[in-house]
Amino acid sequence: MTPAAPANLEALVAAELATPAEPGAAILAARQLAEDILARHRVGVEAVLFYGACRLDDDPAGLLDLYVLTSGHRAFHRRWLPALFNALLPPTVLHWRSDGLAGPIRAKVAVLTLRQFERRLRPASLDTTIWARFCQPSTLVHARDTTARHRVEQAVAQALTTAVLWAVRLGPPAATPMEYWRGLLAHTYSAELRVERGSRSERLLAASPSWYAPALILALARLGLATAADAEGRLRPGSPQNFTLSWATRRVCGKTLNVMRLVKAAFTFDGGPDYLTSKIARHSGVAIELTAWQRRHPVLAAPILLWRLRRDGAVR
Known part of the structure; x- marks a missing residue:
């Protein structure tokens, strides 16, 4: 039986963030790393997100990408100087190692507070890096409690909403969902010191079609924009109201x-x-x-x- 379509963006995000009933090797490795991080920093950790190439390829042997969302910098770092650096320029990136059953597990761990994470996903944020990451699929491998889980789900839904706002703002008046995403990824890559080849965005989109197209439609609905497609599958969402932010900045x-x-x-x-x-x-x-x-x-x-x-x- 085909699963029912998500009723709204929040439902789509919650389903994607949930750990699968039969998780792959990469998610299991990410969960083990999360447990290791919790063993050392439990008091300060609100949630741990797993995203990136190793998740996409189900590759536990690569360098996994984790985001650790904390309750506060001092609670996690314990020392004032690392806490200060992370408060001034989040996230702090750490190299984490753990011994797994099949060999060592390694990760690039980005650390920031849950509140910083939420604030940087809004359309007004000058920092595009984090919402550009989390409009892509990810897995919530740890949440402290239901409140933390709900906050992360709402934050990722906001990342998608921000991404779609910019996709419509920067894109043509009419385009298919994938054309809007393709244009947006080109713009977000140009806003960073990117080292990926030009095919990177195509690989991302091709790997998760059941995520990107529905996410764009549901985000448009959340924004009150048109979601009806013409016979060629092209959307004419219209212009977001009172949206005059500068991409050049x-x-x-x-x-x-x-x-x-x-x-x-x-x-x-x-x-x-x-x-x-x-x-x-x-x-x-x-x-x-x-x-x-x-x-x-x-x-x-x-x-x-x-x-x-x-x-x-x-x-x-």
Whole structure:
């Protein structure tokens, strides 16, 4: 029997965030990492979200992407200086390792408060990074209680709403749902120092058609915009009311924030410089060999490395 279509955006999000009855190997690995994080920081953790390429490919051996949403910086970090850095420039990114039954499990763990997470998903936010991540499918591998779960579900629904607002604002008057998503992803990638090849957005959309098309329709309904499609499947949602925000401002802010976060990650991420160069090589095909001096002084080396990467087309 075909499952009933979700009644609204919140129902779609809740179903996607829920752990499947028979979770794959990657979700099981993410749950184990979440348990390890809770063992060390239980008091400070509200929720743990799993998203990204390893979730998409069900790959537990890769570097998993987790977002840890906390009740407060001091509650999680315990020391005032890391707490201050995360308050000023969230999220803090950590490298996390755990021993699994099939071998070591590794993750890139982004840490910020649940309140910071909620605020950065709103349309007025200058930071596009987080809502651009969480308009994509994800799994809630831990929630402290039903209140925390509900807040995360509402936050992800807001991420989708913000994404669709921008998709309509930046897109043509008429387009199919996938055309709107394709255009939006191109804009969000341009607002970051992206290293992925151009086919990345196509792979995301092709992997989850049952997510993107319904999510756009339900988000349009939530916004009070038209959702009827013509014979060719094209929508004419109309223009959002009182929506005069500037994408150019967000593009400049996004790239600036990306640079600042990369510098910060050089100190908080174990093996940060090597991780960044390996990611660049994996996604762009451009190999960068770091010298011993560059590993010891990542901040001083950053301007020259960034210039080389832009010259070679590894980042945009």
